[in-house]
Amino acid sequence: MKKTIDFMMDKKKAGQKITMLTCYDYPTAVIQENAGIDIIFVGDSVGTNMLGYKSATEVTLEDMLHHLKAVRRGVEKALLVADMPYRSYETKEIALKNAQLFIEAGADAVKLEGREEKVVEYLTKNNIDVIGHIGFTPQTHEKVSMQGKTFEQGKELYESALSLQTSGLKLLVLEMVPEEVAGLISEYLMIPTIGIAAGRYCDGQVQVINDLLGMTQRKLVHVKEYADYKNSTFEAVQKYKDEVENRIFPHENNVRNMDADELHEFKALF
Structure with a gap:
C-alpha cells in the first residue's frame, strides 16, 4: 500500500508515531523502503552531508533534482518528500514552476521553510502537497540555536503553525524547539507534526541519516547513533x-x- 498524506493523518488520529528519515541516494532509499520508513525525505541537508558544501544555501535546484531522481528509483510505498532549496520559492509563481519540476521528478510532496502562507496556498490550489518547516530553519538562520525558548517566541511559533495549517499545509516539521512548545502545538494542530530536536511529543520524528548511522564528526544532543559507520x-x-x-x-x-x-x-x- 502506497503511503499518502491521508495515511499520515490516520496515524496522528490513531496516536501512532510517524517515521521520517533523510535520504540522498538509491541504495539508502532501498534500505529505508524495505525497513518500512513512512516518509523518505530528500533534504537540502544533502549539501553539507554529501556534497561538501558549507551551508544549505549553496544547494541548487539541479542538485536536489539529481538526488531526488536517484532516491525515487528506490521508493515504492513510502511518501517521498523533497526540499525546495534556498531562493527556489521567492514568489508563488517561481515556487509553482519549481515545485512542478519536483513532482515530475517523482516527489509526492515538497517542503519549504518559514511563514510562506501565500506560497503554500498557491501550491495547494495547484494540487501540490506542501510540508512546512518552522523553528530553526537552516536556509535563513546562520547560527544553529533553539527557537521558541520564551513566551513570545513560543507564541509566534504557535501562530505560524496555525496560519500555515489554514493555508493548506499538510505536515509541519518543528526543528530545535523546546519539547513543551512542540508538544502543545502538536496536540492542537489538526495536521501531523514531525520533530527534530523538538522532544518526544510531536506526531513523528525525522533524523539526518548520516547522524543516525554515525557518519559525521558532530555530537548532538537530539541524535542517537544506531550504527558506527565512520569507524x-x-x-x-x-x-x-x-x-x-x-x-x-x-x-x-x-x-x-x-x-x-x-x-x-x-x-x-x-
Missing part, C-alpha cells in the same frame, strides 16, 4: 589497503580463469 568503514578500507599491499587480496576465490585450451592459444602470442 567500521575506516577499518574496512584500511584492511583492504593492507591486504592488497600484502598480496592477500585478491585471493584465488576472487578470480576467474580462462579455459585451458584458450589460454594455451593465448600464451602462444607471447
Whole structure:
C-alpha cells in the first residue's frame, strides 16, 4: 500500500508515531523502503552531508533534482518528500514552476521553510502537497540555536503553525524547539507534526541519516547513533589497503580463469 498524506493523518488520529528519515541516494532509499520508513525525505541537508558544501544555501535546484531522481528509483510505498532549496520559492509563481519540476521528478510532496502562507496556498490550489518547516530553519538562520525558548517566541511559533495549517499545509516539521512548545502545538494542530530536536511529543520524528548511522564528526544532543559507520568503514578500507599491499587480496576465490585450451592459444602470442 502506497503511503499518502491521508495515511499520515490516520496515524496522528490513531496516536501512532510517524517515521521520517533523510535520504540522498538509491541504495539508502532501498534500505529505508524495505525497513518500512513512512516518509523518505530528500533534504537540502544533502549539501553539507554529501556534497561538501558549507551551508544549505549553496544547494541548487539541479542538485536536489539529481538526488531526488536517484532516491525515487528506490521508493515504492513510502511518501517521498523533497526540499525546495534556498531562493527556489521567492514568489508563488517561481515556487509553482519549481515545485512542478519536483513532482515530475517523482516527489509526492515538497517542503519549504518559514511563514510562506501565500506560497503554500498557491501550491495547494495547484494540487501540490506542501510540508512546512518552522523553528530553526537552516536556509535563513546562520547560527544553529533553539527557537521558541520564551513566551513570545513560543507564541509566534504557535501562530505560524496555525496560519500555515489554514493555508493548506499538510505536515509541519518543528526543528530545535523546546519539547513543551512542540508538544502543545502538536496536540492542537489538526495536521501531523514531525520533530527534530523538538522532544518526544510531536506526531513523528525525522533524523539526518548520516547522524543516525554515525557518519559525521558532530555530537548532538537530539541524535542517537544506531550504527558506527565512520569507524567500521575506516577499518574496512584500511584492511583492504593492507591486504592488497600484502598480496592477500585478491585471493584465488576472487578470480576467474580462462579455459585451458584458450589460454594455451593465448600464451602462444607471447
